Amino acid sequence: MSVNKRHTNRELLDFFRSRISGLNPESRMRYRKTLSELDLFLTGHHLQLADFSAGMTADWTAELLHRGLAKSTVAKHLNFLNSMMGMASKESMLQHDDSPRGLSKSLSETGFVSPPLMHRSTFDRCLAILRNALKGEAEHNRYVDMLLLSILNGAVPLEKIALLKKEDTSDYGEVSRAIIERNQMSRRNYVFDLRQSYLTSRQLHSAISTGLHAVFAKHIGDETFNHDDFARSLWVACAMHSGLTASEALGCVGGQASYTLPAFCIPARISPETKQSWTTTVNSILLHEMPRWYAMHLRRGIRYEEVKKDISDKIRPCPELFYPCETIIKFRNGQRAVEEHPYISQTVFFKSHPENIHPLFSVIGEKAWCYRVSGEAGAPYAVIPDREMERFQSAVGVFTPGTEIRQLGELTPKPGESVIVVMPGFGNRAGEVENIINKNCGSAIFRVRLTTDRGYEFRIDVDGRQLERIAGN
Secondary structure (H helix, E strand, O other): OOOOOOOOHHHHHHHHHHHHOOOOHHHHHHHHHHHHHHHHHHHHOOOOHHHOOHHHHHHHHHHHHHOOOOHHHHHHHHHHHHHHHHHHHHOOOOOOOOHHHHHHHHHHOOOOOOOHHHOHHHHHHHHHHHHHHHHOOOOOOHHHHHHHHHHHOOOOOHHHHHOOEHHHOOOOOHHHHHHHHOOOOOOOOEOOOOOHHHOOHHHHHHHHHHHHHHHHHHHHOOOOOOHHHHHHHHHHHHHHHOOOOHHHHHHHHOOOOOOOOOOOOOOOOOOHHHHHHHHHHHHHHHHOOOOEEEEEEEOOOOOHHHHHHHHHHHOOOOOEEEOOEEEEEEEEOOEEEEEEEEOOOOEEEEEEOHHHHHHHHHHHOOOEEEOEOOOOOOOOEOOEOHHHHHHHHHHHOOOOOOOOOOOOOOOOOOOOOEEEEOOOOOOOEEEEEEEEEOOOOOOOEEEEEEEOOOOOEEEEEEEHHHEEEOOOO
16 A cells, blocks of 8 residues: 655644544544544654654553553553554555554553553662662662663673773763772772672672662562663663653663563664763763753643643642743723733743653643754753853843842842843843842842943842852952
8 A cells, every 4th residue: 555645743633533523422532532642642752653663653652651551541542543543544644554453462461561660669769779879878889889880871781890990991971980989999900899800700690680689679579680681771761751762762772671661662773872862861860869940832822821730730749830921011091901921932941850851741742842952853851051040030030939049248249349230121231239228128139330331320220130240359
């Protein structure tokens, strides 16, 4: 069967909706739910239904399971999708593909069990162990340190980490070097103390597995433990929580990840550059306890209040939202009207841990999408540096509750010092602090003297957070 033309996602989804419109209300509702889930998946990963394949079916299935849907529910979604794909195939809109039905049968088998790291609670417990080890909150465990070194460098095989010698550590990054330094000793050639010179390769393999299993066994509950598979699985779990599909994550690690993904997932071909960018993203999950700033774009016709309510009602933990608006007062026919105009239309800033972003947009993806570092499918989410967000808030004069307010006396600059005014309409203009007023309020106000090219001077009152001290004062 040949396809007449390449159809967009919107054309195909509209076709599916038109075909199910004649069904009874209950069946129509179930099909619409499947379409909604499919649309979220396609949009979130910049995928086209025209490229539908067995690999895409596996990715969608893994994502639904990863979000906590029951396997019976996922199986029904696959059957509904298979039915709709058949409709499109008959109209020569898509190539015929029965992979959803085959995967649905696999899920319906009594022996299918979701991998342990697919459950968010298990992933969170394992992630906490790794983060605590990085922070040095307990006596370091050499096996956990080896696992960290593996994951931080793209899931390097643990036998290679075990045989790492001091002279081979120059190419590692700062965090990896810190792990290496706390394990190496001056009289030992190998970084990690496993008595490598006295062990066969099989004994070394067994020692690593036993050491890691002792730490993670109560969380993963697996008697036959494969340490390299576990390292890859943790890397893949972090990558999927950051927005990578199952096939892309598997392609990055180049092997199985059976503690995170079912066997039906197929690795994609990934370039070294893409893997490197995702290694950086995975590392950020391990290294950053503090949430970071990101930006979402509201879809056409969606109001900020709708998204805010959805997040408040459905997302835990709830991210901090920032949608800066300016208040404009107008008089119409003698009546006073107050309007709130956003500084950047349809763009909402939010503060979140990186592993919570993808789950967030699995819920609100129909109403908003998150900016990524590039337009390529699978690109990491774009982080806004804290300093840039602070400067933006200063420029618009709208601050989040966490913005620092210092006690009077600790404030800089002081009267007589030169400053830059960072606020709307002043374009980083230089001035001089003349006085500090409103000393009894929670946030002191600075009176700043400004001059013009024609010799005039004028004064403005500015929130201290909208001033930057000029270096050298």
